[in-house]
Amino acid sequence: MSTLGATAMQQGLQSCEVCGLLSRPAPGDDDPRCPRCDEELAFRKPGSVQRTWAFLIAAAICYVPANLLPVLTTVTAGGRESDTILEGVVLLWSPTGWPLSIIVLVASIIIPSAKIGALAFLLVTVQRGSVASNEQRVRMYRIVELIGRWSMVDVFVDTFTAALVQLQPLMSVEPAIGLVFFAAVVVLTMLAVESFDPRLIWDPASSRQPQYA
Numbered sequence: 001m002s003t004l005g006a007t008a009m010q011q012g013l014q015s016c017e018v019c020g021l022l023s024r025p026a027p028g029d030d031d032p033r034c035p036r037c038d039e040e041l042a043f044r045k046p047g048s049v050q051r052t053w054a055f056l057i058a059a060a061i062c063y064v065p066a067n068l069l070p071v072l073t074t075v076t077a078g079g080r081e082s083d084t085i086l087e088g089v090v091l092l093w094s095p096t097g098w099p100l101s102i103i104v105l106v107a108s109i110i111i112p113s114a115k116i117g118a119l120a121f122l123l124v125t126v127q128r129g130s131v132a133s134n135e136q137r138v139r140m141y142r143i144v145e146l147i148g149r150w151s152m153v154d155v156f157v158d159t160f161t162a163a164l165v166q167l168q169p170l171m172s173v174e175p176a177i178g179l180v181f182f183a184a185v186v187v188l189t190m191l192a193v194e195s196f197d198p199r200l201i202w203d204p205a206s207s208r209q210p211q212y213a
Contacts, residue, residue: 073175
């Protein structure tokens with residue numbers, strides 16, 4: 001029987017997540033490992049969909065207070081003033097500061113929400129067994145994986161600002177509770193991306209692949 005279009009899993013081959021080596025485990029080996037780097041091998045990440053949903057739902061929950069609660073508190077002789085992420089974007093907007101304002105807007109609001117939406121879409125289509133637009137969905141996952149780390153820009157900016165602007169007793173800047181939730185969103189979405197196995201996108205198509213004698 002021909003194996004035209006057969007997947008690596010159908011051929012009994014496993015790809016190493018660390019070094020990328022494609023190998024065939026020995027028959028009866030219950031704990032296969034990569035012959036190159038000794039990493040544990042698996043045809044698919046165990047519990048990938050469930051773990052990704054768990055991280056994604058937790059990130060979506062944290063996303064709400066991350067945007068509603070203040071991320072920085074400015075203490076001056078006149079009192080304390082707290083700003084949310086969106087208020088910070090507005091304050092940064094000026095003839096000279098608009099590039100930084102746009103960077104914070106994209107990195108802190110647009111990218112996290114887009115990551116959550118994209119991962120939710122990928123999970124739903126995988127669970128429904130969709131076979132449409134597989135290449136585009138894999139490309140979407142790679143983009144999410146690539147740009148996701150830049151969501152930390154706002155955390156770095158706020159942390160550096162709090163560390164540098166210390167002119168006591170005249171003025172000081174302190175991180176607020178919203179920054180903790182935002183950092184949690186970034187970490188949880190990164191964990192969700194790492195938990196998702198993009199090979200699941202191709203499984204429905206391979207299971208429907210006709211076999212020819």
